[in-house]
Amino acid sequence: MTSTSTAGKRYDVAILGAGMAGGMLAAVLARQGVDVLLLDAGTHPRFAVGESTIPYTSAMTRIVAERYQVPELLPLASFRGIIEQVSPMCGKKQNFGFVHHTEGEAQDPRRINQLVVPEWQRTETHLFRQDIDSYLVNVAVKYGATPQLSTRITGITADRDTGVVLRSDRGEEFHAQYLVDGSGHRSPVSEAYGLREEPTRARHHSRSIFTHMIGVTPFDDAAAAQDHDQPSPWHQGTLHHVFDGGWLWVIPFDNHEESLNPLCSVGLTLDERVHPKPETSAEAEFDAFLGRFPQIAEQFRNAAAVRPWVSTGRLQYSVSNTVGDRYCLTSHAAGFIDALYSRGLTNTLEVVNALAWRLIAAARDGDWSTERFTYVNDLQQGLFDVHDDLAYSSFVGFRDYELWNAVTRVWEATSIMPTMTVERAYRGFLADRDDQILMALEKRSAMGLPDPVGPDIAELLTFTRETCQSVEAGTLTAAEAAARIFARVGESDFLPTPFGLGDPANRCFEATPDLLLSARTWGTEQAPAHVAQLFG
Secondary structure, three states, X not given: OOOOOOOOOEEEEEEEOOOHHHHHHHHHHHHOXXXXXXXXXXXXXXXXXXXXXXXXXXXXXXXHHHHOOOHHHHHHHOHHHHHHHOOOOOEEEOEEXXXXXXXXXXXXXXXXXXXXXXXXXXXXXXXXXXHHHHHHHHHHHHOOOEEEOOOOEEEEEEEOOOEEEEEEXXXXXXXXXXXXXXXXXXXXXXXXXXXXXXXXXXXXOOEEEEEEXXXXXXXXXXXXXOOOXXXXXXXXXXXXXXXXXXXXXXXXXXXXXXXXXXXEEEEEEEOOOOOOOOOOOHHHHHHHHHHHOHXXXXXXXXXXXXXXXXXXXXOOEEEOOOEEOOEEEOHHHHEEOOOHHHHHHHHHHHHHHHHHHHHHHHHHHOOOOHHHHHHHXXXXXXXXXXXXXXXXXXXXXXXXXXXXXHHHHHHHHHHHHHHHHHHHHHHHHHHHOOHHHHHHHHOOXXXXXXXXXXXXXXXXXXXXXXXXXXXXXXXXXXXXXXXHHHHHHHOOOOOOXXXXXXXXXXXXXXXXXXXXXXXXXXXXHOXXXXXHHHHO
C-alpha cells in the first residue's frame, strides 16, 4: 500500500498506528462519514502478536460491526467467517488449555485445566495478524480513510481550541481536529506529554521472548500428554504451559484441514525478577528453558524459528491519563500487562466501541471537548487494572498447582459472566436496533467489568489478588490461599451453581447443552435478581 498526499488538508481525526486498533477504528469512522487520516511508521503486511480471540472479543466485534454498519467486520467475529472471507492462514481455537509443570519433576496428569469453547456454539480463532491487520486497513481505505504509511511522526502539538498538528521526520505537517494514538509501546503522544507512570502502577512483572516456528509437534502427541483427560485436544486451542515464574504459549495456525499456514506462534513469558534476562540470545535462552523442562521440549524437537526472535524487557507500562485535550491513547499506546488470557484484543474492541461514537458525534457537532471523552479514560484504566489483578494472581498461583487451580476459577468467572452480558446486549440490539441498549453497557459500577455482574466480579478479583499478595509476602501458605479462594468462589451467589466453579476437582469446564440448560434453570429460579436478567 502506498501513501497518499495529504498536503494542506485538515482532517476530522488523525490515527497513529495502522494495527488492529487503528485499522478498525479508521474503518468505523470512515464508514460513518468522518474524514480520517491513518498514519503509520511502517507498511503492511508485517509481523504482530496478539493472535488469540476469546468469546468476549468476538461478541464485541459483532457489536461494533452492527452498531457502526461495517459488514466487513462481521467475518472477524467467527473462525468460519475469517477462513472463508478474510484469510485461510488463521488457526482455530476450541479451548484454552493449561498444563502445569514443576521443574525437575514429571508432569502430573491431574495438574491440567481447560476451558472449552463449545464447537456447537462457536469457534474462536488464532489470528495470523499480518493478514488481519492488512484487511482492516484496506477496509478503512475502501470507506474513504486516507492512508499515510511509511511516515514517522516526530512532533505533536495539540491545542484544546484549535486542534492537532503532526510533524514527520521528513518535515511534513498534518492537521486534524483530534488525534487517536494507537501506535503501541513507543507512543509519540505519551512521550510528548510525559504521560507514562514511572514506575508503572502494575503489580504484575513479566518479560517475553517470542517468534513464529515451523515443525511444532502437537502436544497431544507428546508422551507427557497421553494420560491427560481433558475434553478437547490441546492442539485445537491455545496451549499454555505454566510453571513457577512464567508460562509458554503455543498458538498453532495449522490445526485444521483448510489451513494454508504451517506456522505456530511460540512465546515464553517470565517474571524478570525470578528469571532475569540473560546475556545470551533469545534463542539460546529458549533452548536452555527446554533443557530444564524436557516434557515441554517434546513439542519442539523438530521445530525451527522462521523469523528472528523478539526479546523484551519488562512488558508492563501504564499512563496517568489516556485522554487529554484533543487526543486519546488507545490499545497498547495506553498500557500493557501480559498476553496471558488473550485480553489485549478484547480491550481494543471495548475502546473502539466506546471511542467511535464520541468521535462521530464530535465530527458532526464540532464539540471536541476533553470532557466528552472522559469515560474512555475511565474505561481503559479499569480494563488495565482488571487484567493486572488477573495476571498478578496467576503468576503467584503458578508456584503451586492447587493455588493455580483456584485462580483459574476466578479467571473463568471473569470471562464467562461478562461475555453473557455483552452477548445479551447484542441480541437485544439486533431485535430492535435501539442504540440505548448498547449505551447501557457504559453504565459500569466497576470500570473494567460490565454491569450487572461487574461489582461481584470486582470484589472476587480483589479478594483473590489480596490473598495472593499474602502468599507472596510469606504470611499465608499456598494451600491456605487456595482453600480460601475456592471457598469464596463457592459462596459467590452470582455464579451459576451448575457450573461448579468452586469444586477443585472440576478442572475442565465445558459448556455442554445440558449444562447450559441447568444454568438457565438456576438463572430463572435461584439466581439473585440482578443476575437473573442475564438468563431472561
